[in-house]
Amino acid sequence: MGRILIRFSEEQVSEPIASQIIIEYKVPMAILSAHINNKGGEILVEVPDTMQEQVVEAFRKRGVTTMVPKLIEVDSEKCFSCGTCIALCPVEAIKTDKDHTVQFDKEKCLGSTCSICVDACPARAIKSVKANGNENRDKKS
Amino acid sequence: MSQDGKTRTIEEINQKIKKGDAQVLTAEEMKKLVESSSVEVAFKEVDVVTTGTFGAMCSSGALVNLGHSDPPIKIDRAWINDVEVCHPGAAVDLFIGATNMSEKHNYDYGGGHVISDLVAGKEVELRATGVGTDCYPRTSVKTTITKDDLNQFMLLNFRNCYQRYNCAVNSSDEVIYTYMSKLLPRLRNATYSGAGELNPLMNDPNYETIGLGTRIFLGGGQGYVIGEGTQHSPKSLNGTLMVKGDAKQMSPEFLQGASFTKYGTSMYVGLGIPIPMLNIGLAKKTAIRDSEILTDIVDYSAPRRDRPKFGQVSYRDLKSGSITINGKKVRVSSLSSLKMAKKVSSTLKEWIEEGTFTLTAPIERLPTNTVCRAMRQTEEIPFVVSVMHPAVTCTEDEDIRAIATRIVTKSVNHIVVIDEAGKLKGIVTSWDITRAMAEGKKALADIETHNVFTAKPDEPLEVASKRLAQHNISALPVIDIERKVLGIITSEDVAKLLGRRN
Ligand code: SF4
Ligand code: SF4
Numbered sequence: 001m002g003r004i005l006i007r008f009s010e011e012q013v014s015e016p017i018a019s020q021i022i023i024e025y026k027v028p029m030a031i032l033s034a035h036i037n038n039k040g041g042e043i044l045v046e047v048p049d050t051m052q053e054q055v056v057e058a059f060r061k062r063g064v065t066t067m068v069p070k071l072i073e074v075d076s077e078k079c080f081s082c083g084t085c086i087a088l089c090p091v092e093a094i095k096t097d098k099d100h101t102v103q104f105d106k107e108k109c110l111g112s113t114c115s116i117c118v119d120a121c122p123a124r125a126i127k128s129v130k131a132n133g134n135e136n137r138d139k140k141s
Numbered sequence: 142m143s144q145d146g147k148t149r150t151i152e153e154i155n156q157k158i159k160k161g162d163a164q165v166l167t168a169e170e171m172k173k174l175v176e177s178s179s180v181e182v183a184f185k186e187v188d189v190v191t192t193g194t195f196g197a198m199c200s201s202g203a204l205v206n207l208g209h210s211d212p213p214i215k216i217d218r219a220w221i222n223d224v225e226v227c228h229p230g231a232a233v234d235l236f237i238g239a240t241n242m243s244e245k246h247n248y249d250y251g252g253g254h255v256i257s258d259l260v261a262g263k264e265v266e267l268r269a270t271g272v273g274t275d276c277y278p279r280t281s282v283k284t285t286i287t288k289d290d291l292n293q294f295m296l297l298n299f300r301n302c303y304q305r306y307n308c309a310v311n312s313s314d315e316v317i318y319t320y321m322s323k324l325l326p327r328l329r330n331a332t333y334s335g336a337g338e339l340n341p342l343m344n345d346p347n348y349e350t351i352g353l354g355t356r357i358f359l360g361g362g363q364g365y366v367i368g369e370g371t372q373h374s375p376k377s378l379n380g381t382l383m384v385k386g387d388a389k390q391m392s393p394e395f396l397q398g399a400s401f402t403k404y405g406t407s408m409y410v411g412l413g414i415p416i417p418m419l420n421i422g423l424a425k426k427t428a429i430r431d432s433e434i435l436t437d438i439v440d441y442s443a444p445r446r447d448r449p450k451f452g453q454v455s456y457r458d459l460k461s462g463s464i465t466i467n468g469k470k471v472r473v474s475s476l477s478s479l480k481m482a483k484k485v486s487s488t489l490k491e492w493i494e495e496g497t498f499t500l501t502a503p504i505e506r507l508p509t510n511t512v513c514r515a516m517r518q519t520e521e522i523p524f525v526v527s528v529m530h531p532a533v534t535c536t537e538d539e540d541i542r543a544i545a546t547r548i549v550t551k552s553v554n555h556i557v558v559i560d561e562a563g564k565l566k567g568i569v570t571s572w573d574i575t576r577a578m579a580e581g582k583k584a585l586a587d588i589e590t591h592n593v594f595t596a597k598p599d600e601p602l603e604v605a606s607k608r609l610a611q612h613n614i615s616a617l618p619v620i621d622i623e624r625k626v627l628g629i630i631t632s633e634d635v636a637k638l639l640g641r642r643n
Binding site: 096100101102116120 | 195196197249322323325330331332397399400401402407409462472473474475476477478479480481483
C-alpha cells in the first residue's frame, strides 16, 4: 500500500474532490488520519501501490497539493530502548521484542503527519526523513 | 560457607571469585531459581546476585581537573561545548552538571552529553574566563581537550538509583512536557521509571550489604557507593545512592546524554550492585517480584508539590504496557531501559565470573531511618483561590440583550456560560456582545467561545497568570474537577496581587 498526504485549501475543502476521484478511478482509499476543518487541512490516505501514481496525478490535476509523507527513521545506534515512545504512538507502531529492544513498524507508522514520538525521545534517535532523502528533524508535535 | 551452612562472608566469596568458582546469578535468574526450587536451595547454590538499572539520573555530574595553563588562570566562568559548567573550588577544578543546558542547542545538548562525549574519547571545546589576579593573571582561555588531557575525570553523582519511582499521567486538556517525558492530555498515556525487581536497592531493601565503600558497576566501569543520595528516604522505600567512579574507565554505552523536550537535559546512567548471599534472609529478599513493588500514579498536570494521585500500581502492571485508571485503560511505557538494566546485571555477572570484580563490605551502611522533608518557605505564595471571585453567569437560552444589560449593571467584561448543573459551557466578553449587537446577531450560540481556557482553585496564581499571557486573554473561569464553575479570575486581579508583591 502507498501513502499520500493530501492538502486541501480553504476553497477546495468544500468540494467533494476525494469522493469524485474514488468513484472515477474505482480506487479503494483508506483514511489513516485527518486534520481538517472549513479552513482546509490535511488527510493521510492509503491506496494500492499500483494506483498511487495515478491518484497523485488525479489530485494534482484538480489543483490539490499532494505529497508522499516523510517517514520516521530510528537511529538504532542512538536508541537505548527506553520505551518512552511506545505508549505515545496512536497506532501502536512501536513494540518491544523478546529481549526488550524497541522496534518500529514502518508499515503502521503514520510518518510526518503524526510525529508525536519525535520530540519525546530522550536519545534524539527518532527523525522524520523526507522520501527524497533530505533529512529534517520534525519539531511538530 | 560457614560450618553450619547458614552464613557466608565476603572474604569467602572473594576467595571463590579468585579461584573462578563463585556462583553468580543475575537478579532475574535468582528469582526464577527461587520459584522453581526454594529459597534454601537458592541460598545454598548462589554466592552473589547481580542487579542493575539504567535510567535518567539528573543529579549526576563529573568533576574534572584541567591542569594549569601558562600563564595560569583562576576560572570564574567556563563552558564546555557551550554548556556552562560550575567552578565549585580552586582555579581549574570544574563540575559538569548533567542538567546544564547548552547555550546554543538548549534541550538537545547538555552536561550529560558533554560527559558522554568525553567518556567516548571525543574532543570537546573549553572556554573559560577569569578576573585576573596577581597569582593567576590570565583572564581568558580557549582550547580543545579530551579525557586523556584531564588530571581527574571523576563521575560524582549525588542522587542515583532511586529504589522506585512514580508513574506519571496528565489529566489536563493540554500536552505537558515534564521530567517524566511527554504526557498526553486526558490520561492518554502514562510513563514510569525504574527497573522494579531488578533495581539494586529493591533487592536489599534494608541495605544490609550496601553503604560507604560498596564496589559497584557504574557507567560501564567500576565505582563505589559513597553514601546515601540526596532525598534518600528509606522509610517510604525511596532510597537513593551517592556514587563515584573513574569516568576515564567508563563506557558511553552506559552513560548517555539525554534530552527532555521543554524540560531539560539529563544523563542516563547504568548502575549495578552485586548482592552477596551472606545469609538466607538476603536470598529471600532478592526473590522479590515486580508484583510486590507498588508505586503511586501521580497527576503531573497539577503544578503543586503534593500532586493528586490516582491510586497505586505494581511494576508488573507497568511492565505489561497498560494500566487501568478510573476504569479506563491507559497505555504506559518506561523511561528507563529494561534492556540496558539487564545488560548491566549480566555484565556485572561476567566480571565477577572472570574474577575482574571482587566484592567489598561497606564501612558504614546506608541509613534506614531518614525521611525527605519539604522546603521551609518563609514567604507565602498566592493561589488562584486567593483572588477568585464569583462569576457573572448566563445560560445558552438567554437573549443577548439581557446579557448586555447584565454586563452593564454588574460592570464586568466577562460572562461565563453555564448549563443547568452549573457546568462550564463557554464564555462571552463585552466585546463579543457589542459586536453581536452591531451586526444584529441574536443567538448567544453564534458569539460564545466554547474552547475556554480555565484555572483550578489550588493552582499557584503565577501559573494561571502565565496561561493568561500565553493565550493573550484577560480572564479564566475557575472550575472544579467536574467542570462546575466556582468563580473567575481576571488579569486585573492577577496584576493587583502579583504586582503588589513585587
Ligand atoms: S524513545 Fe528513543 S531511545 Fe527510547 S525507545 Fe523510543 S526511539 Fe529508542
Ligand atoms: S510518528 Fe506517530 S505513528 Fe509513527 S511511530 Fe511515532 S508516534 Fe507512532
